[in-house]
Amino acid sequence: MDQCLPEFKQVNHYWDRQRDMVVAKILPGEFYMTTENVAIATTLGSCISACIWDERSRIGGMNHFMLPITNKEAHEVNWGQREKTGDATRYGNFAMEHLINIILRSGGRRGNLRAKVFGGAKVLNQMSDVGQKNIDFALAYLDQEEIFIESSDIGDVFPRKVIFEPRSGRAFIKRLDNLHNDTIIRRENDYSSQIYKKEVSGDVELF
Numbered sequence: 001m002d003q004c005l006p007e008f009k010q011v012n013h014y015w016d017r018q019r020d021m022v023v024a025k026i027l028p029g030e031f032y033m034t035t036e037n038v039a040i041a042t043t044l045g046s047c048i049s050a051c052i053w054d055e056r057s058r059i060g061g062m063n064h065f066m067l068p069i070t071n072k073e074a075h076e077v078n079w080g081q082r083e084k085t086g087d088a089t090r091y092g093n094f095a096m097e098h099l100i101n102i103i104l105r106s107g108g109r110r111g112n113l114r115a116k117v118f119g120g121a122k123v124l125n126q127m128s129d130v131g132q133k134n135i136d137f138a139l140a141y142l143d144q145e146e147i148f149i150e151s152s153d154i155g156d157v158f159p160r161k162v163i164f165e166p167r168s169g170r171a172f173i174k175r176l177d178n179l180h181n182d183t184i185i186r187r188e189n190d191y192s193s194q195i196y197k198k199e200v201s202g203d204v205e206l207f
Helices: 092-105 130-144 178-197
Strands: 012-016 021-025 031-034 038-044 048-054 059-063 113-119 148-154 160-165 170-175
Touching: 031 038, 031 092, 038 048, 038 059, 048 092, 048 130, 048 160, 059 092, 092 130, 113 130, 113 160, 113 170, 130 148
Parallel strands: 021 038, 113 148
Antiparallel strands: 012 021, 031 059, 038 160, 048 059, 048 113, 160 170
16 A cells, blocks of 8 residues: 555555545554545544644544553553554553654644544443543543644444544544444453553653
8 A cells, every 4th residue: 555654554444435545444552644645444432533633734643542541651661663553552642642743753743733533432331431531531631732622523322433534634423323332342342351461562752
């Protein structure tokens, strides 16, 4: 896929005939950034996706995280290999840093960054509302970073399919009915259990 940056070659890409463009489909714990006319898609339950782009240079990307923050500090994390996206991005604090940093390294300017936030539905039958915690984290993080949130579709009980076009800043949301819920709930339960079993690895530059 010639339009893909080298660090995102492992992400699944497909041709969308309706949009007449390539779409990169990301999974929980992944993120994607592009400088080309490529859309980014994902499906969200309690997870959050932040779509962040530079409105002038028209580059940007999307992340997909399930938990707001790890209790590890940056110096305590085994970051792994620099050229690979690691497990750190399953946590919101590192998923945000990864995405923002690569946008800035690719020519974006912090003052031009804009965001849209999606997800955080209450789809898991747990006492703690993971979705709301993710929402609270994402909104607070972007506020702290002074990145303007243009729009959001968050909370409620419905999973969402999101397609984001960094070139235009447009996002398309489809709320999914209960027929899709079981698959998403199983995936998020499995992913959540794996998070607590695995040591965090991956490379993040914090600044």
